[in-house]
Amino acid sequence: MLKVVISEFMDEAAIRAELAGFETLYDPTLVDRPDALRAALQEAAGLIVRNRTQVRGDLLAAAPDLKVVGRLGVGLDNIDLPACAARGIAVHPATGANDGAVAEYVIGTALLLLRGAYGASAQVAAGAWPRNASMGREIAGKRLGLVGFGAIARETARRAAALDMAVSAFDPYLTPEDTAWRPAHGSVTRAELDALIASSDVLSLHVPLTEATRGMIGSDAITRMPPGAILINAARGGVVDERAVVDALRSGHLGGAALDVFAEEPLDAMGGALFADVPNLILTPHIAGVTQESNVRVSAVTARAVRRSLEG
Numbered sequence: 001m002l003k004v005v006i007s008e009f010m011d012e013a014a015i016r017a018e019l020a021g022f023e024t025l026y027d028p029t030l031v032d033r034p035d036a037l038r039a040a041l042q043e044a045a046g047l048i049v050r051n052r053t054q055v056r057g058d059l060l061a062a063a064p065d066l067k068v069v070g071r072l073g074v075g076l077d078n079i080d081l082p083a084c085a086a087r088g089i090a091v092h093p094a095t096g097a098n099d100g101a102v103a104e105y106v107i108g109t110a111l112l113l114l115r116g117a118y119g120a121s122a123q124v125a126a127g128a129w130p131r132n133a134s135m136g137r138e139i140a141g142k143r144l145g146l147v148g149f150g151a152i153a154r155e156t157a158r159r160a161a162a163l164d165m166a167v168s169a170f171d172p173y174l175t176p177e178d179t180a181w182r183p184a185h186g187s188v189t190r191a192e193l194d195a196l197i198a199s200s201d202v203l204s205l206h207v208p209l210t211e212a213t214r215g216m217i218g219s220d221a222i223t224r225m226p227p228g229a230i231l232i233n234a235a236r237g238g239v240v241d242e243r244a245v246v247d248a249l250r251s252g253h254l255g256g257a258a259l260d261v262f263a264e265e266p267l268d269a270m271g272g273a274l275f276a277d278v279p280n281l282i283l284t285p286h287i288a289g290v291t292q293e294s295n296v297r298v299s300a301v302t303a304r305a306v307r308r309s310l311e312g
């Protein structure tokens, strides 16, 4: 019986439904026990991971029979794709299964940060009545800029258009003729990156982490954003210069930021100190794509892809 190792959390019903014909080892603690993971992989034909298991080097060497890697998400920066290709190991991301979760995160944080009033609870409970200071902004009529216009950005655009935002996007991989620029609901304007940065009230990132995108939104870019603009990163840490975001929030140039992903996850002591007491900042633990619903979808899609791949 072929063996499938699952080293991070997933919906167990998907394992039962899709991987019944295989020997499965589901142990979400394996990601933090590299020796045990390597030992478990010795006879494994399949491996299922989220974003923390580093599928490269030592781990691949410890898995001589590995035929397929299922990724419970879409980012592939934790997987050495050329090394997998060289060994003929198939890699299956859960494309499409968490788009809606990320899109809702982007819209939700944009609404929260523009309105700003939700931070008043403690003051109101204490008897204060900060009405003028709590007068925030509406999302309708604001310009949303999407850096990258793949599936998640398109879902975000559809929701933003329904809220009467004006949506633009930058994506060097889409030709002007691509039908993505003519969505069934709402409209999206194709923009160059510099123009998008300079003209977006809300800028949301939807690019993978690659050598081309690392540091893409640094202090230069942030300085060129309109005063009071909101920055949302639910893509990958490393695309944004975290110190530049903090400086721009402290100076008041940025009106708010939501960061779901970080160069170092979890934050180390330096990251913790950097973000302490920064105004108008929402920090979340790489959860934009992970909801109860998306966990079910992502797990089913991934387990199915691994089963099909192993069944040939």
Ligand SMILES: O=C(O)[C@H](O)COP(=O)(O)O
Pocket: 049, 050, 051, 052, 071, 072, 073, 074, 075, 076, 098, 286, 289, 290
């Ligand atoms: O790449 C993704 O889809 C997101 O980062 C969420 O993925 P994960 O929670 O499976 O790592």
